[in-house]
Each structure stands twice: as structure tokens, then as C-alpha cells.
Amino acid sequence: MEICVQELTKIIKKQQILSNVNLSFSGIYGLLGPNGAGKTTLMKILASLTEFNEGSVYIDEELISTVTYVKRTNHIGYLPQDFMIYPELKMYEVLEHIAVLQGSKSTMSYDIQIKEVAEEVNLSDHLDKKMRELSGGMRRRVGIAQLLLRKPSILIFDEPTAGLDIEERIRFRNLLKQIGKHHTVIISSHIVEDIEFLCTKIGVIKSGEVLFEGTPEELKHKAAHCTYEINIPLEELDKVIASKEVVQINEEPSHIVVRVLSDEPIGQPVSPRLMDGYMALLKEAAHG
Amino acid sequence: MDKLIHLFTFDIKLLRYLYGFPFVAYTLCILLMLTIGMRSDSPFTSYIFVQGIAVPMAGLQLVFLYNSLYEEGARETLLFYYRKVLIVDVMRYAFLHGVFILSLVGLTIWMNGMGFFNSTIIIHLIMLFIFYQVVGIAILSTTNSFDITLAIVATYTFMEIATQGTFMPWPHLFLFVKPIDDIWLWLTFLSLGVGILLSVVQLLRKFR
Numbered sequence: 001m002e003i004c005v006q007e008l009t010k011i012i013k014k015q016q017i018l019s020n021v022n023l024s025f026s027g028i029y030g031l032l033g034p035n036g037a038g039k040t041t042l043m044k045i046l047a048s049l050t051e052f053n054e055g056s057v058y059i060d061e062e063l064i065s066t067v068t069y070v071k072r073t074n075h076i077g078y079l080p081q082d083f084m085i086y087p088e089l090k091m092y093e094v095l096e097h098i099a100v101l102q103g104s105k106s107t108m109s110y111d112i113q114i115k116e117v118a119e120e121v122n123l124s125d126h127l128d129k130k131m132r133e134l135s136g137g138m139r140r141r142v143g144i145a146q147l148l149l150r151k152p153s154i155l156i157f158d159e160p161t162a163g164l165d166i167e168e169r170i171r172f173r174n175l176l177k178q179i180g181k182h183h184t185v186i187i188s189s190h191i192v193e194d195i196e197f198l199c200t201k202i203g204v205i206k207s208g209e210v211l212f213e214g215t216p217e218e219l220k221h222k223a224a225h226c227t228y229e230i231n232i233p234l235e236e237l238d239k240v241i242a243s244k245e246v247v248q249i250n251e252e253p254s255h256i257v258v259r260v261l262s263d264e265p266i267g268q269p270v271s272p273r274l275m276d277g278y279m280a281l282l283k284e285a286a287h288g
Numbered sequence: 289m290d291k292l293i294h295l296f297t298f299d300i301k302l303l304r305y306l307y308g309f310p311f312v313a314y315t316l317c318i319l320l321m322l323t324i325g326m327r328s329d330s331p332f333t334s335y336i337f338v339q340g341i342a343v344p345m346a347g348l349q350l351v352f353l354y355n356s357l358y359e360e361g362a363r364e365t366l367l368f369y370y371r372k373v374l375i376v377d378v379m380r381y382a383f384l385h386g387v388f389i390l391s392l393v394g395l396t397i398w399m400n401g402m403g404f405f406n407s408t409i410i411i412h413l414i415m416l417f418i419f420y421q422v423v424g425i426a427i428l429s430t431t432n433s434f435d436i437t438l439a440i441v442a443t444y445t446f447m448e449i450a451t452q453g454t455f456m457p458w459p460h461l462f463l464f465v466k467p468i469d470d471i472w473l474w475l476t477f478l479s480l481g482v483g484i485l486l487s488v489v490q491l492l493r494k495f496r
Contacts, residue, residue, distance in 0.1 A: 103291075
């Protein structure tokens with residue numbers, strides 16, 4: 001399924017949060033942008049949680065928005081960054097309630113469905129735990145489980161790995177990759193590594209405006225011919241950080257390897273990665 | 289039927305002791321009617337307990353339940369589901385508490401005689417009941433805060449009942465004396481009607 005937004009504009013208190021946004025979400029889609037870019041607002045508009053001022057939204061070319069609202073649709077499921085419901089109830093009770101509220105059309109009993117989705121998100125052993133006893137990563141997996149009970153075609157995740165430890169982040173990424181085989185997945189994040197690992201298409205927004213939409217390769221290409229690595233002694237690091245556009249720093253036993261974006265040739269030219277392309281794009285936008 | 293049983297069972301699990309509050313209020317109401325109401329010369333004394341304790345507490349049950357929607361991190365997830373069941377929730381609790389309020393009406397009739405409930409009082413009670421069923425969640429959906437909602441509803445109700453509608457210059461929703469066809473009666477009905485209408489509009493806006 002493909003979801004398209006056309007000329008979407010959102011204004012809050014005279015401030016333009018989104019400005020004529022045109023994007024076409026399909027496959028596993030990564031929406032990148034710095035904090036305050038308007039990513040969460042866009043996700044909430046798609047999930048019918050907030051209004052917009054102008055524009056339209058389509059699913060597979062069918063209009064799903066009214067003048068100011070995306071119509072309530074079963075096609076779209078949204079997982080917020082800070083998912084938490086019914087903290088004093090057990091995970092099984094929560095999922096059972098969601099299944100009943102959803103009014104599942106499946107012939108399977110609720111019990112089988114719940115056990116199936118719990119298995120899918122690797123939480124079968126935690127069904128009897130209270131929601132408040134689960135870790136942040138587990139809670140988000142419960143969030144995915146409740147979405148899977150609904151079986152929406154399009155799943156929207158807002159900053160899905162923010163605040164998770166490394167182990168849980170990797171587990172979560174793998175889970176999203178699995179889910180992406182059967183659903184259209186939209187991941188909003190400011191963490192480039194998540195997007196690089198998962199996404200087949202990327203959009204970048206900043207200050208409510210679309211800077212880029214295309215494949216990861218096309219985004220990497222934004223930093224072609226301007227990505228370099230320089231080897232410096234540790235003492236020079238502060239000077240380099242102050243004077244160059246540093247993207248990454250790696251510590252080697254005898255020296256520091258600094259990855260920089262530069263219009264002038266400096267050090268060893270290297271093939272750009274997604275982070276380089278993203279930073280080059282933001283730099284380009286900042287310089288107009 | 290299974291769904292209905294599940295919904296009630298889940299609500300009890302969710303609210304635990306809080307679920308029993310309205311029923312405790314009904315018990316208190318009966319005790320006050322049978323003690324203070326019996327001793328009073330005015331037939332309205334016992335009926336004030338029905339209006340001021342039982343009816344508002346019946347409306348608070350939905351506020352307790354919908355508070356889950358406004359806890360941190362829940363709204364974006366639960367709103368999708370609650371949109372589907374809002375009307376069912378309002379109806380099932382209106383029915384449940386309607387039965388208890390009717391029982392209290394029966395007690396009032398037993399104490400004051402059948403003639404007490406003329407058409408004005410009956411229509412007023414129905415409107416007051418509907419008002420309290422919807423106004424709490426309407427305020428909750430506006431303030432997004434259980435505490436503020438409870439404070440508004442409790443302060444208004446307590447001030448009105450304690451002062452019998454003579455203290456604050458705000459709309460008066462209760463009947464404290466036998467109604468006579470005057471401007472104040474019409475203002476009471478108008479206030480209830482506007483309150484119900486605004487609450488319904490707010491709920492439709494927030495849960496569409």
C-alpha cells in the first residue's frame with residue numbers, strides 16, 4: 001500500500017509547522033529530520049490524531065482526508081514514542097481488551113490471537129506481567145502487538161528506538177524489518193543508523209519543509225565528492241572540530257580518524273554513508 | 289453479550305475500589321434520605337440528595353474510566369479504540385445508573401407520595417441525569433486532566449447544593465423548591481439544555 005500526502009500544511013498559533021509537504025510513503029519508509037522538524041506532527045496527521053490546515057492524503061490514490069482531517073481508517077496503525085496504557089493491568093488483559101474493543105473479525109479466539117502476536121513480538125513469557133513492570137523496549141513491543149491485533153496495512157512508528165539500550169534497539173530494529181515484509185512501515189526518527197539499517201525509501205524534512213525524498217543511495221550521493229577522512233593526533237581534535245564539518249570521530253591506538261564534509265579536498269576521499277548524505281543535505285539547506 | 293460482560297469486567301479490573309464509588313454514594317444517599325429527609329418538613333430535602341449526590345456520582349463513573357485515555361503515553365493509542373466504544377460506554381453506564389436512580393426515585397415516591405413527581409420534575413431529572421453523564425467526560429476531554437475535571441464538577445455541585453443555588457452567580461441546575469413557571473425555571477432548563485448540547489458537541493469533536 002502507498003500513502004501519499006499532497007500540499008499538506010499545518011499551522012499552530014500562527015507558526016507554520018508543516019509547509020506544503022509532498023511525500024509518498026511505501027515499503028519501509030524512513031522519515032528523517034532534526035528535532036522540531038515536524039515529523040511527529042506529520043505522523044499524527046496521518047494517524048488521524050490531529051487536524052491539518054490544507055492539503056490532502058491518499059491511500060493507493062483513494063482520497064482518505066476531508067478538508068482538515070484524515071478520515072478514521074483501519075488501514076493505519078500508529079505507535080507513539082512514549083507508548084504506555086493501563087499500567088496496573090497485565091499485558092494479557094490489555095491485549096485482550098484491545099482485541100475486544102477492536103471487534104476482531106478473525107475466526108480465531110482472542111486467546112489464540114493474543115498468544116500469536118505475543119510470540120511475534122517475542123513477549124510470550126511476559127503475558128502475566130503488569131504493564132508498569134515491563135521495560136521501555138518491551139512496552140513498545142506490546143505497542144506493536146496491539147497494532148498487529150488490528151492488522152492495519154500501514155504501520156507508523158514515531159522514534160521507535162529512542163531511549164532504548166543497544167540490545168533492545170537491535171531487537172526492535174530486527175522486529176521492524178520482519179514487520180516490513182508484510183506491511184508498509186513508516187519510521188520517523190532522528191537516528192540515522194535506524195533508517196540506514198531498515199529503510200528502502202527516505203524522506204528528510206526540516207522546519208516543516210521537505211528537503212529530500214528518494215532512495216538511501218540517492219541520499220548518500222548528496223555527500224559524494226565532499227566526504228573525507230583525516231588522521232590527526234589527539235591534541236589537534238579540538239581545533240579540527242572547531243574549524244571543520246565533522247561527521248564522525250573514531251579513535252585508533254595511535255591517532256584519531258575524523259570524518260569530515262568539505263568542499264575543499266582534505267585528507268583521504270571516502271565513499272559517503274547515509275549519515276554523510278544527511279549531514280550534507282542539512283548543511284546545504286542551512287546555507288540556502 | 290460476551291462483549292458487554294467483558295467491558296464491565298475490564299472496567300472493574302481497571303478501576304478496582306474506585307468502581308464502587310457511585311454505589312457507595314447511592315448507599316449514603318439512601319441513609320441521608322431516610323434520616324435527614326424523613327425528619328424534614330420539606331418534601332424536597334430528600335430529593336435534593338438524589339439530585340446532588342446520586343446523579344453527579346453516576347456521571348463520575350465515566351470520568352474515572354476515561355481518565356486512562358489521558359494518562360501519559362496513552363491517548364494516541366487508546367483514542368482509536370475509544371472512538372469506537374464511546375457511545376456504547378455512555379449507553380451502558382446510563383442504563384446501569386439509570387436503574388439505581390430509578391430506585392431512589394421509588395424511595396422518594398414512597399416518602400413523598402406519587403404526586404411529588406409532576407412532569408416538570410420528571411423532565412428536569414432526566415435532563416440533569418443526561419447532563420451529568422456527558423459533562424464530566426466533555427470537561428475531561430477539554431482539560432485532559434482528571435484532577436481539574438473532578439475539581440470543576442465537585443466544586444460546582446457542592447457549592448450549589450450547600451448554598452441551595454443562592455450564592456454564586458452562575459447557571460443553577462438543581463431544583464430546591466417546588467417548581468413554579470417563572471423565568472428561573474426556564475433558565476434552569478435552558479442551562480441544562482445548553483450544557484448537554486455543548487458537551488455532546490465537544491465529545492463529537494474530540495472523538496470523531
